[in-house]
Amino acid sequence: MIPAAFDYQRADSKEQVISLLKEHGDDAKILAGGHSLIPLMKYRLAAPGILVDVGRIEELSYVREEGDYLAIGALTRHREIETNELVLANSGLLAAATKQVGDPQVRHRGTIGGALAHGDPASDIPSAALALRASFIIEGPSGEREVGADDFFTGFLETALEPEELLTEIRVPKLPNSKWSFQKFNRRAQDWAIVGASVLIADNQCGVGLVNMDFKPIRAASLEEAIENGASAEEASQLAADGLEPPSDLNASTEYRSHLARVLTKRGLQESGK
């Protein structure tokens, strides 16, 4: 399978990316690791007119401590994140969710920014970003803005990113003493999750992000509130699918996905000491 023809431009700086995006608008797509975009293009589900390759902009690949959060460059590859000492010490949940992405070859190429900007409800990393209350730094022609995870994911493969904007950094609160669990249910190694759950317990705060439980990456808000109000894992997990519209497909019906969400969040909460 070969993608439809496109133009290709390698960018050397953030400024060049933004100027190319400004020039080509909706016709341009950003190519980072390419492990979400290239398969879509091979299946001809996406046919951008031009790819702007950001893969060699080294200033976008880093993990740094900044006060009470970790700043992670959007181009940081999954393999780096799952093995990075700062991430392992301060955000075990993010490392664990990242380690479940695809397989080693995919994690050598795929980037955190690419996975998040793709906005796929079936992807593992957005669930961790939601549970961790991460925020996203977005740069565009009119400067820089910060968007919280809840406002970043807006629809199926849709995010708050405008056509002329570039996701440059992900900010993850440092939570070295948190308890967490990443649960993923699938039938075969390397498959997408049928349902997955990122669970985080930090002091009295509870964060639960779900995989494949709605048309976009989403939090189990009713469950989180119940835990924060003192409910047990058993009670709270019953609310895991409240108000959500999980898809129905060959792998699982809507009802089965709702069941899995209750089971997986219960396990996750229990593993996190609830």
Place this chain on the structure above:
Amino acid sequence: MTINDTEVSADVEPRTLLVHFIREQASLKGTNIGCDSSSCGACTVHLNGESVKSCTVLAVQADEQEVTTIEGLADGETLHPMQEAFRDCHALQCGYCTPGMVMAAISLLDEIPKPTELEVREGLEGNLCRCTGYHNIVKAVLQASGSES
């Protein structure tokens, strides 16, 4: 780009996949195309020393980079230790997955020099053997790492 220490240069369309570049421009046919959708791992090569699925990398992304394929492992008649181990343990049946499996296994040992059996199985999760000959493949990787139990 450099493939197995040899400069290979060609003008290609941006949509040319790395696996097609390797097979057609560099005429190296050891790298197989299996599923063509980044699942099976038959097309695994090393890009700057790390395993990648060359059906999901554009040739232009590997421009000026170092690529190693299965043909680049042996030193003349002397096989790479991983190739030796695959032969010793009969870690191939039809052989279609083997080049990708060997490349993935070498990258795995670069990251985890003395893996446990579980780490080998998890480390090779991106490579499918439709003969289901995993048992001997795992044995070969453990033997190559020197941690065979």
